[in-house]
Amino acid sequence: MSVLGIDTSSRSRMVCVIASREGELIDSEVVRGQPVATSLPRALGRLLTRAGGAVVVVTGPGTYTGVRAGMAAALGIAHARGLPLHGIGSLEVVARGDPDSGAGDWIVADAGREALYVAHAADAASASRVLMAEFDAGGARVLSSDILEIAGLVAVDPALALARAVPLALSRPALDRAGLSALYVD
Numbered sequence: 001m002s003v004l005g006i007d008t009s010s011r012s013r014m015v016c017v018i019a020s021r022e023g024e025l026i027d028s029e030v031v032r033g034q035p036v037a038t039s040l041p042r043a044l045g046r047l048l049t050r051a052g053g054a055v056v057v058v059t060g061p062g063t064y065t066g067v068r069a070g071m072a073a074a075l076g077i078a079h080a081r082g083l084p085l086h087g088i089g090s091l092e093v094v095a096r097g098d099p100d101s102g103a104g105d106w107i108v109a110d111a112g113r114e115a116l117y118v119a120h121a122a123d124a125a126s127a128s129r130v131l132m133a134e135f136d137a138g139g140a141r142v143l144s145s146d147i148l149e150i151a152g153l154v155a156v157d158p159a160l161a162l163a164r165a166v167p168l169a170l171s172r173p174a175l176d177r178a179g180l181s182a183l184y185v186d
Contacts, residue, residue: 001053002026003170004077005162006044008036008070009062009090010146011110016043018050019163021170023096026050028159036069044073051077056169058162059087061117061127062109075177084174088165091117094145095124096168097161098154105141110148 007015013032019025027050029043057074060067078085091107101107103122111117116135117127121143135150142150145158 002050003054003056003166004044004047004051004074005056005058005166005169006040006070006074007058007090007093007158007162008040008066008073009058009060009109010066010158011063011112012146013158014039014043014066014070015158015162016040016047017159017162018047019166021053021166023164023167025160025163028163030159036066040069040073044077048077051081051083054078054084054086054170054174056086056088056162056166058090058093060090061111061129062090063112079177085177086169086172087175088169088172089125089127091119091124091127092168093158093161093165094143094156095119095121096164097145097156097158098143099164101141101143105143106137108135108142108144108146108148108150108153110144110146116148 002018005017016029018027031039055074055078094107101121105121109117119127143154145156
């Protein structure tokens with residue numbers, strides 16, 4: 001059974017995947033540098049025929065418009081097809097993208113305005129917002145699926161990361177469709 005994953009939380013890219021329930025990447029669309037309003041419908045149009053078991057959506061932190069667009073699309077698909085809808089945090093996705101990540105590794109994402117969303121891999125669901133100039137990894141590895149100017153940054157494939165995050169998302173209760181809420185970090 002396949003799962004549709006949607007991540008529109010990034011400022012620089014949009015990711016849609018078809019993955020197995022076990023987290024194997026089956027198919028993907030990664031679009032960089034294009035508005036979500038044009039890239040998301042095209043990607044979903046191509047991948048929807050293969051989505052059948054559930055929908056997983058990234059709930060943030062991320063861009064205000066991006067997170068809401070992804071959640072709206074995921075909710076519409078889940079509702080129309082009678083599928084369960086599961087959520088997962090954007091930094092949790094990145095943490096799943098590198099099988100060698102350790103608890104002390106930093107997971108980071110572009111927060112805009114020269115800031116980052118950051119968390120340790122062991123607690124990737126609890127992001128903080130820090131200025132990029134003030135971020136100090138303290139010698140730990142730094143992982144991201146965004147293109148950032150951080151020395152020693154380990155690049156994580158966003159499609160593979162989203163697929164690998166599917167089992168974690170599915171292990172949680174389905175989201176209450178009447179009370180969806182995005183995660184915003186000050």
